[in-house]
Amino acid sequence: xxxxxxxxxxxxxxxxxxxxxxxxxxxxxxxxxxxxxxxxxxxxxxxxxxxxxxxxxxxxxxxxxxxxxxxxxxxxxxxxxxxxxxxxxxxxxxxxxxxxxxxxxxxxxxxxxxxxxxxxxxxxxxxxxxxxxxxxxxxxxxxxxxxxxxxxxxxxxxxxxxxxxxxxxxxxxxxxxxxxxxxxxxxxxxxxxxxxxxxxxxxxxxxxxxxxxxxxxxxxxxxxxxxxxxxxxxxxxxxxxxxxxxxxxxxxxxxxxxxxxxxxxxxxxxxxxxxxxxxxxxxxxxxxxxxxxxxxxxxxxxxxxxxxxxxxxxxxxxxxxxxxxxxxxxxxxxxxxxxxxxxxxxxxxxxxxxxxxxxxxxxxxxxxxxxxxxxxxxxxxxxxxxxxxxxxxxxxxxxxxxxxxxxxxxxxx
Amino acid sequence: xxxxxxxxxxxxxxxxxxxxxxxxxxxxxxxxxxxxxxxxxxxxxxxxxxxxxxxxxxxxxxxxxxxxxxxxxxxxxxxxxxxxxxxxxxxxxxxxxxxxxxxxxxxxxxxxxxxxxxxxxxxxxxxxxxxxxxxxxxxxxxxxxxxxxxxxxxxxxxxxxxxxxxxxxxxxxxxxxxxxxxxxxxxxxxxxxxxxxxxxxxxxxxxxxxxxxxxxxxxxxxxxxxxxxxxxxxxxxxxxxxxxxxxxxxxxxxxxxxxxxxxxxxxxxxxxxxxxxxxxxxxxxxxxxxxxxxxxxxxxxxxxxxxxxxxxxxxxxxxxxxxxxxxxxxxxxxxxx
Numbered sequence: 155x156x157x158x159x160x161x162x163x164x165x166x167x168x169x170x171x172x173x174x175x176x177x178x179x180x181x182x183x184x185x186x187x188x189x190x191x192x193x194x195x196x197x198x199x200x201x202x203x204x205x206x207x208x209x210x211x212x213x214x215x216x217x218x219x220x221x222x223x224x225x226x227x228x229x230x231x232x233x234x235x236x237x238x239x240x241x242x243x244x245x246x247x248x249x250x251x252x253x254x255x256x257x258x259x260x261x262x263x264x265x266x267x268x269x270x271x272x273x274x275x276x277x278x279x280x281x282x283x284x285x286x287x288x289x290x291x292x293x294x295x296x297x298x299x300x301x302x303x304x305x306x307x308x309x310x311x312x313x314x315x316x317x318x319x320x321x322x323x324x325x326x327x328x329x330x331x332x333x334x335x336x337x338x339x340x341x342x343x344x345x346x347x348x349x350x351x352x353x354x355x356x357x358x359x360x361x362x363x364x365x366x367x368x369x370x371x372x373x374x375x376x377x378x379x380x381x382x383x384x385x386x387x388x389x390x391x392x393x394x395x396x397x398x399x400x401x402x403x404x405x406x407x408x409x410x411x412x413x414x415x416x417x418x419x420x421x422x423x424x425x426x427x428x429x430x431x432x433x434x435x436x437x438x439x440x441x442x443x444x445x446x447x448x449x450x451x452x453x454x455x456x457x458x459x460x461x462x463x464x465x466x467x468x469x470x471x472x473x474x475x476x477x478x479x480x481x482x483x484x485x486x487x488x489x490x491x492x493x494x495x496x497x498x499x500x501x502x503x504x505x506x507x508x509x510x511x512x513x514x515x516x517x518x519x520x521x522x523x524x525x526x527x528x529x530x531x532x533x534x535x536x537x538x539x540x541x542x543x544x545x546x547x548x549x550x551x552x553x554x555x556x557x558x559x560x561x562x563x564x565x566x567x
Numbered sequence: 568x569x570x571x572x573x574x575x576x577x578x579x580x581x582x583x584x585x586x587x588x589x590x591x592x593x594x595x596x597x598x599x600x601x602x603x604x605x606x607x608x609x610x611x612x613x614x615x616x617x618x619x620x621x622x623x624x625x626x627x628x629x630x631x632x633x634x635x636x637x638x639x640x641x642x643x644x645x646x647x648x649x650x651x652x653x654x655x656x657x658x659x660x661x662x663x664x665x666x667x668x669x670x671x672x673x674x675x676x677x678x679x680x681x682x683x684x685x686x687x688x689x690x691x692x693x694x695x696x697x698x699x700x701x702x703x704x705x706x707x708x709x710x711x712x713x714x715x716x717x718x719x720x721x722x723x724x725x726x727x728x729x730x731x732x733x734x735x736x737x738x739x740x741x742x743x744x745x746x747x748x749x750x751x752x753x754x755x756x757x758x759x760x761x762x763x764x765x766x767x768x769x770x771x772x773x774x775x776x777x778x779x780x781x782x783x784x785x786x787x788x789x790x791x792x793x794x795x796x797x798x799x800x801x802x803x804x805x806x807x808x809x810x811x812x813x814x815x816x817x818x819x820x821x822x823x824x825x826x827x828x829x830x831x832x833x834x835x836x837x838x839x840x841x842x843x844x845x846x847x848x849x850x851x852x853x854x855x856x857x858x859x860x861x862x863x864x865x866x867x868x869x870x871x872x873x874x875x876x877x878x879x880x881x882x883x884x885x886x887x888x889x890x891x892x893x894x895x896x897x898x899x900x901x902x903x904x
Contacts, residue, residue, distance in 0.1 A: 189847075195767045196738075308857050309629075338628040338794060343838040343853035350850060365768055367842045368797075374847065391844040409769040411797035412841045413824065418801055421772035425737050462724075 155226065156183040157326045157359040158207075158246070163220035165206040172430040173216045176202035178383035180220075184327065184376075187353060189360040191374035191391070193367055193406070197426050199383040200363045201251065204329045207361075208246055209237050225326060243270050247320040248329040251363075252336060254312035257304040263315045264290075264300025270323050289318040294348055310341035314348065321352070331363045346372045367410050371395060379403045382427050382437035389550030399552030402438045434485055435539030436555065443517060448555045450539025451521025453482035459518055460490070460505075472516050474508065476501055488534040502532045582655040583616035584756050584788045585640055590614070591648030592632075592639045596862060607861045609635040611812040612649065614889070617756070622782065622789040624799035624820075626835070627809035630858050636809070637758045637792045641673055642666055653756075671701055674749035678761040680741035684733050690717075690744055691729040697752050716747040719784075720777060739770035743777065750781065760792045775802045796839055800824050805895075808832050811859050811869040814889060818896030828898040831870050868901065876902055 165177040176199045184190045192200050205211070211218060222230040224245045229237060250256070258266060267289055268282035277285070287297045293314040304312055313333065320328050330349070334342040350373065352358060362373050370377060370391075377394040379387040379402065387400040398404045408420040424441040427433055433440055435450010442449070457463075457480035462473040476496040481489040492501040502525050513519045524535040544551040545558065589612045598604025609632040617623045627633045638644050640651065642658055651659045653669060677683040684693045694713045698704060704712065717725035720743040733741055742762065749757050759778065763771040775798060781787060791803055799806050800820055807817040808829065816829040827833045837852040856873045859865055865872050871882040881901050889897040892904070 195769065310857065339796070339835060339838045340628060340854055341857070343840075343851040344855075347850045347853060350847075367768075368840045371842045371844050371846045372840050372851065374844070391847070395842055395844045406769065407842060409772050410842050411772065411795075411801045413797045413800055413836060413839050414841050419772045421776065422769040423773075425739065425770075 155185070156223070157186045157225060158361070159183040159221075159223040160207070161221045163203070163206060163222065164217050165202055165211075165215070166217040167212055168214045168216045169430065174429045175383045175432060176429055177206050180380075180385050182378050182385065182388060184359045184361060186326070186359055187357040188375040189353070189362050189373040190376045190378060191362045191364060191370035192378050192380055193364060193370050194380035195365060195426050197429070198380045199429070200380055201331055203380070204248060204331055204361065204363060207329065208242055208248060209234070239274070243323045243325060244274065245325055246327045246329065247323060247325040249316055249320045249331060249333045251331040253316040254309060254336070257312060257315065259304055261303075262300065263302055263304060263307070267300070267315065267319050267322050270319075274323060285322065286318070289322045290315070292321065292352070293318045309337055310344060313337060313341070313345055317345075317348070325358075327359045327361060329361045329363065332365075334369065335364075342369075349373060367407055379406065382432050383429055384437065384553070385544070386438065386554070387550075387552040388544065393550040397550070399546060399550060399557050400438075400554045401442050401444050401556070403552070436542050436553070439517070439539070444556055445517040446520045446555070447523075447537040448539050449521070450541070451518055451536055452485040452539070453488035453534070453536055454485070456518055456521060456534070456536065457482045457488050457490070472508065472512060472519070474501070474505060476504070486536045486538045488536060490532040490534065491530065492532070498527050498530060498532060502527045505532065505534070583618050584654055585617040585790070586652040587613055587615050587640070587649065588652070589649035590639065590646055590651055592635050592644055593647045605862050608812050608864060609861055610639060613814055615807055615814060615817060617788050617790055619755070619788055620782065620786045621805065622791050622803040624791045624793060624803035624806045625809055626793055626796055626799050626806060628794060628858050630861065631809040632812040632861070633792045633809050634760055637760050637790060640790060641675060641758055642669060667701070671752045672754050672756060674752065674754040674757040676745050676749045676757060676759040676762045679765055680738055680745050681765075683745055684741070684748070686733050688732075689729070690731050690733070693733070693744060694729075694748055694751050697748065701752060703752070712751060716751045719750060719781060720744070720747045722747070738766050739774065742766060742774050746774070746777065746781070753785070754787065756788045756790075758790045758792065761794070762791075763798065764793070764795065771798065778802070796824065796836060808835065811864050812861055813869060814899065815870065816898045817889065818893070822893055822896045828892055828896070828903040829900045830874050830876055834875070868899070878902060
């Protein structure tokens with residue numbers, strides 16, 4: 155049975171620029187003794203998913219909903235006090251990113267590990283300290299480390315102390331947020347081996363957050379790829395690595411430089427979107443080479459590219475001369491005004507020409523459905539897009555319109 | 568003046584742009600009126616050469632001395648021993664005031680794009696500063712150079728980015744600004760110290776690609792300092808592996824990473840996973856222990872306490888010299904063959 159079963163988790167927070175949709179309708183489950191790797195670029199909501207699971211919410215939280223089943227029990231319904239007592243650290247614990255640099259410099263490591271025992275179980279300090287030493291042994295450190303201060307330890311040892319802290323309450327699930335990103339490769343390999351061994355011995359489940367697909371493959375039974383607050387692909391690790399369905403996953407895999415292959419790594423042009431104003435339709439479409447009609451091109455996107463207002467994307471630059479201004483009030487309708495002295499028919503025909511000649515290589519042109527001349531302006535009708543849901547078998551599901559029947563054929567047409 | 572022999576190929580029969588000859592950078596640690604200081608041997612007897620238009624990667628764990636090496640090569644530090652030649656000229660102990668030409672010819676790309684630029688400066692001022700220090704050009708010429716530099720790093724349209732402040736840019740864009748800043752004086756040599764380690768995987772590749780393009784366009788030599796063997800493999804021509812302040816192995820990338828000769832290089836490579844779901848099923852081979860302290864490095868070969876094949880009586884006594892075992896491929900190990 156699944157240790158953790160999350161469905162439709164949403165977590166937005168308010169900022170001056172509007173709600174940040176950090177986690178938007180995310181569902182996954184993790185079985186005992188297995189690892190789910192949550193992979194994506196920074197700013198895609200990976201860490202927010204973790205903090206939402208632990209209910210470590212900031213004051214400006216806007217939306218926090220969904221179902222979180224821990225061993226079949228809906229912990230989302232718990233009161234804050236109940237959640238703190240029963241779930242945090244006892245059910246789910248976490249190794250935070252850079253936690254080894256957040257150890258208290260003035261407190262001995264043993265005390266820092268023992269602290270949750272004293273708080274949760276009201277153990278005496280001697281008992282708790284003894285358990286802390288036990289825990290240190292399990293993570294491969296000698297007992298005397300309990301009496302040391304963090305500055306006396308190396309990076310790898312500090313990371314082991316942090317892992318011991320996460321394990322001391324015997325949780326069912328440990329969230330590992332980039333647990334090795336600040337470490338050297340050799341130390342990283344040692345820590346990964348430790349995590350494997352601990353999982354084998356205790357049947358722990360891990361939620362492993364990383365942006366490194368190579369590292370993810372060290373632990374992952376399952377992989378979830380996150381983009382702009384949503385899971386765009388999820389499945390068995392073997393399937394995700396060998397036959398990824400989503401173009402984002404494909405690109406992500408191609409972007410990993412390999413030590414044992416001549417194949418040159420590729421990069422994904424552009425950057426993940428601002429989570430206060432995510433693109434309509436599939437959120438990846440502005441960076442996707444395969445994006446086609448249903449992917450959700452909107453009038454503001456197309457207007458900005460055509461009038462050369464969207465700088466910084468390293469994709470092929472295509473723009474229309476002679477656009478005075480554009481109006482994009484309706485997402486699927488774009489209005490263009492020609493510059494002074496340029497006939498409307500000329501603007502329309504140059505756009506038609508552009509669409510015809512470059513449609514196969516420039517994805518956004520595929521979003522244009524119809525071009526009409528109206529009085530002093532050009533009306534551009536755009537294919538209405540929709541957000542794709544996860545499709546496919548349980549072993550590998552991806553949220554991409556290409557996977558719909560005939561999708562690929564239409565896209566390459 | 569006869570030049571000392573330094574390991575490395577010399578493809579076009581010209582001076583290497585930078586040459587290190589038994590270069591030493593020791594820092595004094597502790598020490599007071601009554602107590603002698605202990606040297607931290609951050610860079611110890613390193614000899615290598617960097618040729619025009621090539622990228623030499625220096626790879627090592629933290630504390631291996633690779634960053635100190637980069638800073639010493641740029642004469643941001645004065646070496647405590649050995650010789651440092653730039654374009655055949657001895658600059659080991661040159662006065663800082665005589666090195667203004669070097670500051671123009673050699674650039675630096677730092678690791679952290681967030682803290683390396685003045686956050687109160689708009690981008691054009693960030694880029695103008697080196698020009699102002701070197702007293703190059705007047706306003707119009709500077710503006711032109713700034714917009715050209717921004718276009719070179721693909722921050723287009725340049726007028727748009729020149730007005731921005733660093734916090735308005737993404738990490739990748741900020742690192743592009745750092746590259747543009749290093750490029751603005753049109754240098755012939757750039758030290759890039761972990762230029763991409765703080766960026767996302769895909770952004771990393773785009774920055775490294777950019778450096779490669781700039782290298783081809785302007786024939787710049789790079790010293791690429793990194794801990795990441797995989798990017799070193801794809802973005803450099805030669806590679807040097809550093810361990811505890813010394814060069815363990817040096818040679819063409821294909822040769823060093825194709826058939827590593829030093830047991831440390833072999834171990835380092837094995838510790839790096841390529842994406843493969845099979846990885847889950849086995850432990851990753853990793854050396855126990857940590858790199859040694861640089862104040863009292865182990866006797867003999869500095870790697871011997873962690874070395875799986877060390878021979879006592881030899882490796883813990885005699886310090887191995889770099890030997891050329893394959894064409895242009897040098898290794899400092901008694902047992903490598």
